[in-house]
Amino acid sequence: MKIPLKYTFRSFKAKKLTTTITIIGVSLVVFVFAAVLMMAHGVEKTLVATGAPDNIKITRKAANGEISSIIDPETQNVIRTLPDIGKNPDGTQLISNEPVVVINITKADGGLSNVTVRGIGKVGMQIRPQVKIIEGRMFNFGLRELIAGEALHKRFPDAQVGSKVKLAGDYWSVVGIFSSNGSGFDSELWGDAIQLLGAFNRGNTCSSITLKLADINQYDNFKRAFDSDRRLQQFEHDSETQYYAKQSEFLATFIRILGIFITVIFSFGATIGAMITMYSAVANRTVEIGTLRSLGFKRRSILASFLTESLAISLIGGAVGLVLASFLQFFSISTMNFTSFSELAFSFALSPSIIIISLIFALLMGVLGGFLPSVRAARMNIVTALRAG
Amino acid sequence: MSEIIEVQNVSKSYWRDSLEISVLHNISLKVNEGEFLALMGPSGSGKTTLLNLIAGIDRPTKGKLIVAGTDIAALGESALAKWRAASVGFVFQFYNLIPVLTAFENVELPLLLTKLSKAERRKHVEDTLEIVGLGDRIHHYPKQLSGGQEQRVAIARAIVTDPVLLVADEPTGDLDRASAEEILTLMERLNKEFKKTIMMVTHDPHAAQRARIIRHLEKGDLTEGVEYENIKANI
Structure with missing residues (x-):
């Protein structure tokens, strides 16, 4: 059996400040990440909604x-x-x-x-x-x-x-x-x-x-x-929906690539924040790790426990970021649609896939930030860990 | 009485940079089941190292360690962890309770490694906390307990799985005299009433008095065993 989850969650309290800062860091990155995806999805949704599936659009190839x-x-x-x-x-x-x-x-x-x-x-x-x-x-x-x-x-x-x-x-x-x-x-x-x-x-x-x-x-x-x-x-036809979906591709892809590039850079900061938090958690709980190992908990249980802690922090941060981003749905903005060279107004749009991708992104930060500290905890020599007290 | 611990020509060395530091030299020791043995010696004599080797949290550089019928030096990492969970109870000088868990949850920890149901675990934990006299403190966190009470919770955690061997490293080292007496009385009771084999490392001759056999370590070498009556006479 694994180390109980209450140990993981109650340990948050013991390091409130660093945990909170890490959660804020992850939530801001997820906020930006989700906002970018919502923006791109908003463009797609707006343009796709422009067409009717039973209308056919004909243009020059x-x-x-x-x-x-x-x-x-x-x-x-x-x-x-x-x-x-x-x-x-x-x-x-x-x-x-x-x-x-x-x-x-x-x-x-x-x-x-x-x-x-x-x-x-x-x-x-x-x-x-x-x-x-x-x-x-x-x-x-x-x-x-x-x-x-x-x-x-x-x-x-x-x-x-x-x-x-x-x-x-x-x-x-x-x-x-x-x-x-x-x-x-x-x-x-x-x-x-x-x-x-x-x-x-x-x-x-x-x-x-x-x-x-x-x-x-x-x-x-x-x-x-x-x-x-x-x-x-020299001409081509498409369903009107499909036509506008294609029209949205360039702008949506541009927003996505630029936005994801920026958020990935931000995410390095949040990942390092998570890593520092988890390294300090391991350092502060060295004796506890030694004790749990001496009681018979295996290395993999220690690894899982610390990784769970890191994942939980990042998941909370991800959820907070998503909640904040969801308020963007009340705002609409406009930008130049490069395909039509004209103004396109659209709203930020949240979708189940954006929620899932954003949470996966948050968890990825948790895994990357928590993995090395968790491995360090799991590999700790029992006697050395017990002496750390 | 059968032997529960058999230490055969065990040596232990550490490496510091390129310097080999020899801690135990060719130690041999036999401890019978139901024994209460105190291991004494000055700081750095290797007594905690010997205790750690017997408890399976450290490995010898040389020699054989047969504890409760298992050659523990030959076990792999995972098998050794499993063996520790089933066979050894630990009592540490600074109690080593998990601060974010209640007394109940701390004592329950080793039972999470067994196949017992939640109800069975609850029963075991409550009974064990009753034995150590803390039936009314089960929902207290370590910081809400006195040092003596914390050590009693630690003892409950050590015996809750009914291990064949109880190892205690300076169990009274952080306690005042009255609390230390309580802990030693409890350990004595566990040995006499519950037939627990106890191996205790201590600096304190008063604590060692409660053991039935005292062995001394001097610079990594074990001296002959002395019955506690002889020690008492010398104090």
């Missing part, structure tokens, strides 16, 4: 995002001939040809920021039922009016009902605010696609096409027809 994608009118017509595209009762196809441009507008703090402007038609709203006007009204088709996403509305003084936004040399009125349940659309301005094409002299080209299939189970059939049409070789 060579383009990194909608902003650099061009679909000419001929191709738009070819796409209209593909099978299984959903239709309205009046027979119009559920296809939204969308021009997307990026403009500069002033942030609340005074700086300029890139914002995506999306042109849509009536079908554009229809295939995105999650988009709701929450203030003001929908823009009128045929007029130079805009509706602003909720996230923009909060951060940009010009994204308010009644404000005007300068677009291609002309002023467009903001007439409404919309919400798409925290998705990436909330960081966009929407207006009439035809007006937008005219303002930017784009003719009839659009940046992307989003369409809804009559039945998503027919996607394979649609895919076969799309892939086998030589006229569409």
Whole structure:
């Protein structure tokens, strides 16, 4: 049988100060670690939520995002001939040809920021039922009016009902605010696609096409027809969810790599802190180690006991760090999405996998910090240990 | 009476840098079951080293140690730990109780290495603490006990598994005279009433008086055994 856990936990009390400092150190590192993962997950969640799984997004293959994608009118017509595209009762196809441009507008703090402007038609709203006007009204088709996403509305003084936004040399009125349940659309301005094409002299080209299939189970059939049409070789299709998931990859990976790199450096400090705590625990309890060994407890029991102590300290630190990080969910921030070159607002998002990874990270610090001191305790000569008193 | 300890030509040396320090020289000793032996000698004579060797917490450089029928010098690390748990009870000069555990939990420690159930362990611990006269202190922490009481808890911990051999290293060395007498009386009782074989290292001739046999160590050599009556006469 192992050395009782109460011995491990009550020993904390005997070294309150060092234990507390170590717990604080580990919790801060785990806080930063979890915050970074929550940030990356927030980006993914926001962008993935932007798409609907039964919508299909078509862009030019060579383009990194909608902003650099061009679909000419001929191709738009070819796409209209593909099978299984959903239709309205009046027979119009559920296809939204969308021009997307990026403009500069002033942030609340005074700086300029890139914002995506999306042109849509009536079908554009229809295939995105999650988009709701929450203030003001929908823009009128045929007029130079805009509706602003909720996230923009909060951060940009010009994204308010009644404000005007300068677009291609002309002023467009903001007439409404919309919400798409925290998705990436909330960081966009929407207006009439035809007006937008005219303002930017784009003719009839659009940046992307989003369409809804009559039945998503027919996607394979649609895919076969799309892939086998030589006229569409320069273009690619994806489910809208998948498209935005891919769009989030670069930014999320960038945040993760940078963040993890920084937290790993921080974690050296916390690991050394845990190591010092455990070395002092071993030094202070040398006689106890000698006594336990003389009573018949084996080396591995001593090793397990001290390692458990180190793991418990790091686990407590990890839990504290996670609790602190969980409050970040109440905050949302914005950053430049490198793929669309425009502002993306998102919230920190916690997930079960982040909880597990953060606790594993904390335990790893505990193992690394506690292993050498625990080995030292386990290898101690009984007679020498007993004489330490 | 059968022999419980047989020390055959045991030597022990330590190395300090490149210097060999010889502590015990070719010691041979036999102790019968149920004996109460006091090991005396000046500081550095090797008495604690001999006790540690017999208790299986140190290893001889040379020679054979047969304790309770086992050649303990031949045992591996793990087997030796198991043997200690089953065969030896330790009483230390400074009690060596675990400060964060109560008297009950300290006494229970060696039983955690047995297959006894929780209820059986509780019964053993309570009975043993009653024997040492601390039935009313089971939930006290060491710092809430006097030195004498702490040593009694340590004795309870040493005998709770009913080991064949009890080793005590200066068990009264940290106690006042009255407490020391209490501890020695308890040890005497354990020897006479419970037939425990006790090997005690002490500087104190008064403590040694309670033993039935006294052996002296001088610079690593064992002198002849003397019955306690002879010692008493010389004090």
